[in-house]
Structures are given as structure tokens and as C-alpha cells.
Amino acid sequence: MMDGQELKQELQQIKKNNYVVPEDVDAFPYAQWMMDYIGSTDAELRDELIYSTLERWITGEVFRQKELRGLLLQALSPDYLFYKIGEKGTDSVFKRAFSILIPPLILSVHEKEPFLSEEQLYSVAEQVLEYVYLEQDVRGYVDGRGWAHSTAHAADALDALARTIRNHEFSHAILTVVRHKVRLHDYIYINFEDERLVTAVMSLWNQNILSQEEWNNWLHSFTIIEDAPASQNDILVQNIRTFLRSLYFRALEQEGNSGFTVAILETLQKWHRF
Structure with missing residues (x-):
């Protein structure tokens, strides 16, 4: 089994060759080896080479469905997605934060040609939600x-x-975990995290599963803040306002002056007193 430096050199060559799988490489075990280094502190290896190669290969129909399920199980396992979960400010975050990128790649393949059972989908959902709640290290760059x-x-x-x-029920679970992630009082999001969370919320909105009243109740829940030191409240309010602004403009762009857009604006206006 190769070490990180050898892997890096090989992946640089694969990238130069437009991510074509080399003739002497069996893609699935090779991907498993890449996953061993997905938490590397070398940004080029982790992000530009391993993730980029996995992205091209997963979405480019390199793997059989059974192999995609294998990679999904690996990414969601305790040694990857939940590796040293709860740590803050340590390098273990890279393994977790890049393991969570594998499920959406595989789900994008499933969207085009379903191959995961309902039970498997709910298992993925359960583990992703658990991870989002447990992850404490929210640093961007x-x-x-x-x-x-x-x-x-x-x-x-x-x-x-x-x-x-x-x-x-799952729609409510997503909205609840998004609210949980927005309502931080010890870290100000500065790397467009709000935009990415808004994308998930708008995808849910497009499913038309929840009633307008349920959306209104969710939005209203952002206006309730607990007693906390002023400095913590300032961070919390800033994160909430940034998120709601992003949500408002995305909804306005897509929905025009709909009931949803109006409800977001009304929620946002309640924060003007801060």
C-alpha cells in the first residue's frame, strides 16, 4: 500500500490526464486507499487531488452500484465521519469534513438512477443528521x-x-438541524456557510411537503433567543441575520413576492431592534 506522498504524485498524474482511470488501476480499491488519506492536512492532497478525483470518478460512472454503496458505508463509518467527533480546533476535523462530502456525490448518482433502498437512504439521513448535531469544529478556512x-x-x-x-417528518428534521447550525453563539460564519445552508432549505421548499404554517413556525423559531452574555448574543444575532438575509434574497429570486418571501422578511424585520 502506497504512502501519502506516492499517492499524491500518482493523483497529480491522474489529474493531468483529465482524471482518466489508469489502465493498471482497479478503481474501487484505489478509491478506498484515497479515503485513507481524506483527512490529510495537506490541502492539495485532500481537496484538489483526493476529493476532486473521487468526485469525477463517482459522478462519472467509474464505479458499480455495489462499489458506490461500499464507499458510502466507508465514508459514514466511525473511523471517518465520526472520527474523534466533538474535538474543536484539531486536525481531526479534516477527516470528518471531507467524509461528509462523499454522501452527496453518491446521492447525486442515485438521483439519476436509483440504486439505494429506502432503508439505506434513511440510514444515510440518520447518520448525516447525527453528524451535523455532533460536529463542534465549524472553522471555515x-x-x-x-x-x-x-x-x-x-x-x-x-x-x-x-x-x-x-x-x-424528515423535512422537519432537516429544518431543525439547519436552525441548530445557524444559531451559533461562539463563532461567526464568515465563509458563506449561510449560502450553502440556504441551498438545502430551498431544495426542501421546492418539494412542497410542508404547509405555509409549518414554514412560518420554523421562521418564527429564529426570533426566540435565550438569555446569554451580550457578546454571545451579538454573535448569535449576526449569524441569524446573515442566514435570513441570504434566505430572503434566494427566495425572492426564485419565488418573487410569495408568502414564503414575505414571511422571511417579517422575521428579518424583528431583528432590526438589535
């Missing part, structure tokens, strides 16, 4: 290490699930 961006990456997974699973 990390100096010397590149992107961690766990919230944005998790939002991509939530977006894929919102497009794939049509279920009333």
Missing part, C-alpha cells in the same frame, strides 16, 4: 491547512437528502 468548512460541507449533504427523501 484554516491557515496552513486549507478548507475544513464542516458546516458548508454538511449543508451539501443536507441539500442532497432534501432532494432525495420526500417525507414530512
Whole structure:
């Protein structure tokens, strides 16, 4: 089995060759080896080579359906998505934050030609939701290490699930976890995390599963804040306002002056006193 440096050199060559699978390579075990280094602190290896190659191969029909299921199970396993979960400010975040990018790639293949059972889909959903709740390290760009961006990456997974699973209870679960992720009081999102979360919310809106009243209730829940030190409240309010503004303009662009857009604006206006 090759080490990280050898893998990097090989992947650089594969990238130069437009991500064509080399003739002497069996793509599935090779992808499993790539996954072993998906948490590398080398941004080029992790992001530009491993993730980019996996993205091209997964969406480019390189793998059989059975192999895609294998990669999905690997990405969602305790050694990947839940690796050292709960740590903050450590390098373990890279393994988790890049493992969560694999499910949306595989779900995008499933969208075109379904191959996952309902039971498998709900298992993926359950693990993704659990990860989003448990992830404590929400840093975006990390100096010397590149992107961690766990919230944005998790939002991509939530977006894929919102497009794939049509279920009333699960729709509420997505909205609840998005609210949980927005309502941070110890970190200000500065790397467009709000935009990625909004994409997931709009995918859910497009499914037309929830009533206007249910959407209104969800929006209203953003106006309730707990007693906390002023500095923490300032961070919380900033995150909420940024998210609601992004949601408003995305909804306005898509829906025009709809009931949904008006409800978002009314929620946003309640924050003007801060």
C-alpha cells in the first residue's frame, strides 16, 4: 500500500490526464486507499487531488452500484465521519469534513438512477443528521491547512437528502438541524456557510411537503433567543441575520413576492431592534 506522498504524485498524474482511470488501476480499491488519506492536512492532497478525483470518478460512472454503496458505508463509518467527533480546533476535523462530502456525490448518482433502498437512504439521513448535531469544529478556512468548512460541507449533504427523501417528518428534521447550525453563539460564519445552508432549505421548499404554517413556525423559531452574555448574543444575532438575509434574497429570486418571501422578511424585520 502506497504512502501519502506516492499517492499524491500518482493523483497529480491522474489529474493531468483529465482524471482518466489508469489502465493498471482497479478503481474501487484505489478509491478506498484515497479515503485513507481524506483527512490529510495537506490541502492539495485532500481537496484538489483526493476529493476532486473521487468526485469525477463517482459522478462519472467509474464505479458499480455495489462499489458506490461500499464507499458510502466507508465514508459514514466511525473511523471517518465520526472520527474523534466533538474535538474543536484539531486536525481531526479534516477527516470528518471531507467524509461528509462523499454522501452527496453518491446521492447525486442515485438521483439519476436509483440504486439505494429506502432503508439505506434513511440510514444515510440518520447518520448525516447525527453528524451535523455532533460536529463542534465549524472553522471555515484554516491557515496552513486549507478548507475544513464542516458546516458548508454538511449543508451539501443536507441539500442532497432534501432532494432525495420526500417525507414530512424528515423535512422537519432537516429544518431543525439547519436552525441548530445557524444559531451559533461562539463563532461567526464568515465563509458563506449561510449560502450553502440556504441551498438545502430551498431544495426542501421546492418539494412542497410542508404547509405555509409549518414554514412560518420554523421562521418564527429564529426570533426566540435565550438569555446569554451580550457578546454571545451579538454573535448569535449576526449569524441569524446573515442566514435570513441570504434566505430572503434566494427566495425572492426564485419565488418573487410569495408568502414564503414575505414571511422571511417579517422575521428579518424583528431583528432590526438589535
